[in-house]
Amino acid sequence: MSTAIGERALDRLPVSRYKWPGTALLWLALLMVPLWVPWAGGYVELAGRALVLGLAAMGLNFLLGFTGVMSFGHAAYFGLGAYGAGLMLKYVTGSTLLALFTGTLLGGLAGTILGALIVRRRGVYFAMVTIAYGQIFFYIAYRWNSLTGGDDGLRGFARQPLGVGSWVINIQNNATLFYYFLLAVFAIATGAMAFRLCSPFGRTLIAILENERRARYLGLPVERHIWLAFSVSCFVCATAGALYALLNNFADPMTLHYSLSGEIVIMAVMGGMRTFWGPLLGAAVFVVLQDYISSITVNWMSFIGLLFVLVVLFFPRGLLGILGQRGAP
Amino acid sequence: MSLLEVRSASKNFGSLMAVRQVSLRVERGEMRAIIGPNGAGKTTFFNLITGFFPPTEGEIWFGGRDVTRLSAQRRVSLGMGRSFQVAEIFPELTVRENLRIAVEVGRGLALRPWLGRAKARLVRQAIDEVLAATGLTTKAARLAGELTHGDQRATEIAMVLALRPRLLLLDEPTAGMAEQETYDTVALIRRLHRMNRLTVILIEHDMRVVFHLADRITVLDRGRLLAEGLPDEIAANPAVQAAYLGEPA
Numbered sequence: 001m002s003t004a005i006g007e008r009a010l011d012r013l014p015v016s017r018y019k020w021p022g023t024a025l026l027w028l029a030l031l032m033v034p035l036w037v038p039w040a041g042g043y044v045e046l047a048g049r050a051l052v053l054g055l056a057a058m059g060l061n062f063l064l065g066f067t068g069v070m071s072f073g074h075a076a077y078f079g080l081g082a083y084g085a086g087l088m089l090k091y092v093t094g095s096t097l098l099a100l101f102t103g104t105l106l107g108g109l110a111g112t113i114l115g116a117l118i119v120r121r122r123g124v125y126f127a128m129v130t131i132a133y134g135q136i137f138f139y140i141a142y143r144w145n146s147l148t149g150g151d152d153g154l155r156g157f158a159r160q161p162l163g164v165g166s167w168v169i170n171i172q173n174n175a176t177l178f179y180y181f182l183l184a185v186f187a188i189a190t191g192a193m194a195f196r197l198c199s200p201f202g203r204t205l206i207a208i209l210e211n212e213r214r215a216r217y218l219g220l221p222v223e224r225h226i227w228l229a230f231s232v233s234c235f236v237c238a239t240a241g242a243l244y245a246l247l248n249n250f251a252d253p254m255t256l257h258y259s260l261s262g263e264i265v266i267m268a269v270m271g272g273m274r275t276f277w278g279p280l281l282g283a284a285v286f287v288v289l290q291d292y293i294s295s296i297t298v299n300w301m302s303f304i305g306l307l308f309v310l311v312v313l314f315f316p317r318g319l320l321g322i323l324g325q326r327g328a329p
Numbered sequence: 330m331s332l333l334e335v336r337s338a339s340k341n342f343g344s345l346m347a348v349r350q351v352s353l354r355v356e357r358g359e360m361r362a363i364i365g366p367n368g369a370g371k372t373t374f375f376n377l378i379t380g381f382f383p384p385t386e387g388e389i390w391f392g393g394r395d396v397t398r399l400s401a402q403r404r405v406s407l408g409m410g411r412s413f414q415v416a417e418i419f420p421e422l423t424v425r426e427n428l429r430i431a432v433e434v435g436r437g438l439a440l441r442p443w444l445g446r447a448k449a450r451l452v453r454q455a456i457d458e459v460l461a462a463t464g465l466t467t468k469a470a471r472l473a474g475e476l477t478h479g480d481q482r483a484t485e486i487a488m489v490l491a492l493r494p495r496l497l498l499l500d501e502p503t504a505g506m507a508e509q510e511t512y513d514t515v516a517l518i519r520r521l522h523r524m525n526r527l528t529v530i531l532i533e534h535d536m537r538v539v540f541h542l543a544d545r546i547t548v549l550d551r552g553r554l555l556a557e558g559l560p561d562e563i564a565a566n567p568a569v570q571a572a573y574l575g576e577p578a
Contacts, residue, residue, distance in 0.1 A: 199442050200433040207419060207430045214417040214485075217379070218434045218492060219405035225439070 022323075026277060030183055034176045042288070044175045045247070048182050050280075050287040052243045055186050057267035057279030059236030062193055064265070065273040066205040067229050070123070072261050073130030076137045077234040079256030080107035081241025083141060083154060086251035090157035096171065096246060097162065100185065103242025104235060110137075111234020112227075119223040119230065131258050138256040154251035182243055189239050194276065196232060205229055237264075266304070270311050272318025281320050330393050332357045332496055332528050338377050338387030340370075347373040349552040350387070355496070360522050361530045362543035366572060369549040371532045372414065375500055378530075379411045380404045392495065410494030414501050416485040420474025424465055424484050427473050428456045428491050435492035455491060462524075463487040463517060479510030483517065490521065497521070499531040503538055515541060540564070548572070 029036075033047045060074045085103030093099065118129045141148045148154055162169040162181070171178040196202055204225050207215040216222050245251045254260060263286065271282020286304060293300035315322050335353040339346065348370045355361050363371050377384050380401035388397045396404055405411075419427050432455045433439055438448065460466045463483050468476060473484050482502060489497060502518060503511040515538055522529050522542075533539045539546060539560070546563045548555040550572040556563060563569055 196442065200438045200444060201440055201442065203426075203430050204434065204439045206422070207434075210419040210421060211417055213413075214419065214488070215434075216402050217405055217411055217413075217417065218431050218488065219402050220434045220439060221402055228440075 023277075030186075033179060033183075042291075044179050046287065046291055048175075048179050048247055049244075050284040051179075051182050051186055052240050052247055053264070053267060053287055054280035054283035055189055055243070056237045056240035057264050057271065057283045058190060058193065058276070059233050059240060060264050061233075061268045061273050061276075061279045062197075062236065063226075063229050063233040064268055065275070065278075066197065066202070066209060067226055068209040069226055069230070070127050070265075071130040071230070071233075072127045072258060072265065073132070073134035074233070074237045074264055075256055075258060075260035076130075076134035077107035077111045077237040078241035078244070078260065078264070079134075079141065079251075079253075080110050080137060081238030081243075082245035082251040082255045083148060084238070085242035085245040086154040086157050087147070089159070090154065094160045096159045099159075100239070100242045100246065103245065104239045107238020107241055108231065108235030111238070112231040115227050115230035115234065119227040131261070134256065134258050134261055138253060138258070141253045141256050148251075148253070151253065153253055154245075155249075158249045159246040178247075182247070185239065185243060189236050193232065193236060197276070201225070201228070266308050270308050270318055272320035274317055275320045278318045278320035282318065285319065331355060331390075332359075332392060333378065333530070334390040335374075335378065336388040336390070338374075338384045338389065340373055340377055340382070341385045346552050348377060348384075348549075351549065351552075351554045353547060353554075353557075355528060355530060357528055358526045359528055360542055360544045361547060362539045362545075363530065363532045363547045363549060364534070364536075364539055365549035365555070368551070370552040371549055372500060373552075374549065375411070375498055375530075375532060379409055379498060405492065405494075408493075408495035409498065410489035410492050410496065411498040412482070412485045412489060412500055412502060414504060416478075416481040418473045418481055418484050418488065420472070422473060423470055424473050424476070424487075425456060425460070425469040427484055427488055428459055431488040431491035432456055432459075459487045459491045462490065462521065464513075477510070479506050479514060482506070482514060486517065486521075495528060497527055497529045499529065501532050501534060503533065503535055511535065511538065518542060 034044050037044060037047050056074065056078050060071065063069050063071060081103035083103070084106030085099040088099040088102040114133050118126055121129060142150060144150065159172055159178070161172050169177060171181045197205070204215065204220055207218070207220065208222055208225060212222060241255060244255065267282035267286050268279040269282070270285065271280065272278025289304055289307070290300055293303050311319060331354040333353070333355040335351060337350045337352050338348060339350050340348040351374060363374065365371050376382055378389060380396070380399060380403070384397065388395060390396065391404065391407060391409060394407070396407065419430065429452065432452050436452070438444065438452070444452065460469055463486060465480065465483055465487055468480060473481060476484065486499070486502070499518065503514050506514060518529065518531070519542060521527055531542070543560060545558065546560055547557045548563060548569050555572055556566050556569050558566070
């Protein structure tokens with residue numbers, strides 16, 4: 001996955017001197033969503049959905065964009081996050097935070113364990129095994145009616161208000177407050193990823209992406225680092241999945257299906273996998289188009305497919321890559 | 330005790346015997362050249378030493394330790410540094426960033442979530458030292474992929490040096506270089522060897538370079554060890570002359 005000479009690989013890191021105005025603008029826009037989104041013809045739940053799927057795509061991109069390893073099975077960890085959170089709320093506790101934590105842990109640990117088994121595979125072999133893993137979880141959720149609700153999905157739970165002492169934040173019925181809850185979790189997850197990428201560890205991922213042989217002959221345990229990146233990426237996807245279940249008060253077996261894995265990849269690639277924030281933009285475009293076009297025709301996926309092909313053909317660096325193109329490095 | 334000892338190593342690819350029972354001892358501080366006609370198995374032999382693939386037969390000992398079954402990256406962390414025929418660098422990173430990764434990995438900082446002020450300064454100093462030692466200081470901010478052939482090679486050697494290796498293996502360090510670049514590279518290798526008492530093994534086609542640099546020379550031919558000795562002995566060896574001129578020995 002090498003790019004043209006003259007492009008600086010470290011530019012894909014989220015933090016650098018000339019990037020802070022863009023990042024500040026992005027956060028400002030995210031904070032003001034309840035103000036401008038209804039004005040622009042959307043609604044706050046839609047923004048929440050874009051944020052959650054954006055987090056999943058950014059999680060996938062931690063692996064794809066920074067080590068060059070492609071997974072087509074990240075829906076598995078997203079879905080496990082969703083079911084983990086849903087099952088916790090339905091059967092165990094009324095704590096939204098505990099449900100979020102459980103979902104994250106369930107999907108993250110599953111990814112970490114399974115990842116250890118496949119880090120020696122590369123390219124299409126790696127991608128195929130990740131699909132297979134995902135389908136295992138899909139069929140478990142699909143078949144295990146008594147626990148997961150099978151084909152109908154897991155229902156009968158709802159996110160609960162957050163209680164801080166005697167102070168209650170009602171994220172249950174207030175869409176705006178719930179959006180800010182999503183944004184807070186999103187900030188923590190993306191902050192953690194950015195912090196990890198800007199460390200020596202992040203540079204080793206770029207080293208693997210740039211030249212795996214040289215990375216190995218610097219004495220870098222390449223498999224271990226790919227595994228760690230895979231693990232981080234699964235934890236983030238699981239967090240996104242848990243948030244998704246809280247957003248919908250519902251866990252859908254399709255959140256485990258490989259078609260969602262494909263959609264997450266589309267979001268990341270369309271938005272720009274050479275950038276940290278690109279996948280968020282890709283997810284936003286995806287979610288908005290889906291919402292808008294699906295009210296006109298059931299064939300909304302054809303339009304998104306067409307857009308995806310056009311972006312890949314004419315803007316191989318993705319939508320954010322167009323904005324990010326500067327003059328000489 | 331020798332720093333490196335190869336005991337009767339062989340490597341077969343299917344029916345092709347690329348390396349056949351070659352033994353080699355390299356002492357600390359030695360500059361050894363491995364020469365031989367095309368297809369003699371020199372690079373395959375390098376790959377056996379550095380763990381690119383395991384030998385079909387035989388053993389490799391490094392620093393008194395059997396490393397035959399160790400992975401390439403383990404051998405590197407034990408002190409084997411290697412360059413390749415085509416420089417393996419990170420082309421989209423600057424020279425400084427290339428070296429930074431090498432220093433951080435080499436000092437065991439690769440998993441650190443955060444470099445403290447002291448460690449960051451240590452890393453910076455180490456980079457500056459290697460830049461100065463390899464004459465790349467003025468090119469530190471350039472993208473490695475945009476450098477000349479010779480400077481890319483120097484960058485690769487600098488990265489390997491940043492690991493503070495005990496043994497430096499160079500695969501045709503002057504291949505495809507112009508006269509001046511060759512001269513500079515030879516001077517660099519000699520300087521490193523003398524300054525740091527670094528043990529060096531190099532594969533080389535350019536005989537002027539070989540006779541200029543090497544303490545001892547090993548000759549491979551069609552996978553076999555043909556001769557080994559001082560440069561004068563090798564130059565006078567009729568079997569070596571025959572191998573190079575293609576006459577029956």
